[in-house]
Amino acid sequence: GEDVEQSLFLSVREGDSSVINCTYTDSSSTYLYWYKQEPGAGLQLLTYIFSNMDMKQDQRLTVLLNKKDKHLSLRIADTQTGDSAIYFCAERPGTGFQKLVFGTGTRLLVSP
Amino acid sequence: DAGVIQSPRHEVTEMGQEVTLRCKPISGHNSLFWYRQTMMRGLELLIYFNNNVPIDDSGMPEDRFSAKMPNASFSTLKIQPSEPRDSAVYFCASRRTSGRDEQFFGPGTRLTVL
Numbered sequence: 001g002e003d004v005e006q007s008l009f010l011s012v013r014e015g016d017s018s019v020i021n022c023t024y025t026d027s028s029s030t031y032l033y034w035y036k037q038e039p040g041a042g043l044q045l046l047t048y049i050f051s052n053m054d055m056k057q058d059q060r061l062t063v064l065l066n067k068k069d070k071h072l073s074l075r076i077a078d079t080q081t082g083d084s085a086i087y088f089c090a091e092r093p094g095t096g097f098q099k100l101v102f103g104t105g106t107r108l109l110v111s112p
Numbered sequence: 113d114a115g116v117i118q119s120p121r122h123e124v125t126e127m128g129q130e131v132t133l134r135c136k137p138i139s140g141h142n143s144l145f146w147y148r149q150t151m152m153r154g155l156e157l158l159i160y161f162n163n164n165v166p167i168d169d170s171g172m173p174e175d176r177f178s179a180k181m182p183n184a185s186f187s188t189l190k191i192q193p194s195e196p197r198d199s200a201v202y203f204c205a206s207r208r209t210s211g212r213d214e215q216f217f218g219p220g221t222r223l224t225v226l
Contacts, residue, residue, distance in 0.1 A: 031213055042116075042203050042217030043155075088155065092213060098143055099168060100215060104154045 004103035006089055011109045018076040020087050020106045025070060028094025032065060034074045035088040037105070043088060046074075076108075084110045116218035118204050124224045130192040133221045136185055137206030145215060146179055146189050147203040155203075161187065162209075194225045 003025045012018045024032070030051050035043040049056045049063045049072075056063045062075040076083055089103040117136040125131055137144050145160040159169040161181045169179070176195070181187040191198055201222050205215040 040219075042205070042219050043215075044217065045214045048214075098162065098207065098209075098213075099145070099157060099160055102155045102157075 004089055004091055004101050006087075006103040006106045008104065009107050009109070011111065012079050014079060014081055014110055014112050016079055018074075018079045018083070018108055018110075020074045020076075020089075020108065022072040022074075022089030022103055023070055024072065024089070024091045024101075024103075026091055026093045026101075027067070027070065029091040030094055031092040032063075032072050033088075033090040033092075033100065034061075034063065034072075035090060035102075037086040037088065039085075046087070079108075079110050081110045081112060084108055116204055116206050116216055118202075118218035118221050120221060121219065122222045122224075124226065125194055126226050127195055128193045129225075130190065131194045131198075131223060131225075133189040133202050133204075133223070135187045135189070135204030135218060137187070137204070138208075138216055139185065141206035141208045141216070142184070143207040143209065144181060144187050145205040145207070146187070147205065148200045149203060149220070150200045158189070191223075194223075196225045199223055199225050 006022045033048040034046045036046045037043045060077045064073045086105040088105045090100040119134045146158040149155045158171045159179045164181045179189045201220045203220045205217045207215045
């Protein structure tokens with residue numbers, strides 16, 4: 001089955017690193033994504049990783065993929081107050097025609 | 113490009129009334145998705161279309177919900193009759209088949225059914 005799980009809440013201080021974790025169940029997933037949702041807005045793609053990669057870095061963002069454990073993480077370096085938002089992990093199942101399966105979302109709160 | 117456009121942004125209606133939500137996808141995108149977001153259930157995929165054809169409507173909660181895509185630039189999600197438990201934020205997203213598989217989300221319609 002398809003199921004994506006995340007912790008619901010993370011609180012950090014400005015300047016610290018944030019690590020948001022996600023587990024998924026479909027081992028045939030081709031792409032895995034991180035989306036960001038700011039208050040009152042829709043989701044916006046932050047970054048993604050192809051399933052044959054272990055790591056992807058994009059400026060302050062680092063994505064780590066452990067396929068054996070079906071574990072995905074998003075690390076935000078030097079977290080800023082503007083990073084406060086809900087972060088969604090999503091997988092594209094290997095059998096799902098174009099649809100994404102989203103996690104429950106992790107609310108990140110960055111305090112000054 | 114204006115991005116995905118949804119209307120209205122906010123809708124308040126009374127139980128039993130018909131509600132129609134509208135979406136204009138990004139030009140050139142050939143897949144369109146309707147999602148519902150609530151605190152209790154998170155983000156749920158209701159239905160999606162590919163080239164204007166419904167592919168998977170297994171997420172539509174019940175017969176009171178229907179969605180159409182009469183052409184590549186317009187889609188509607190209708191609830192008739194509406195109930196208080198339908199209160200949620202409804203998102204439309206579109207995607208182009210080629211490329212990095214990114215879905216572009218609209219700003220959402222916040223529906224409140226009294």
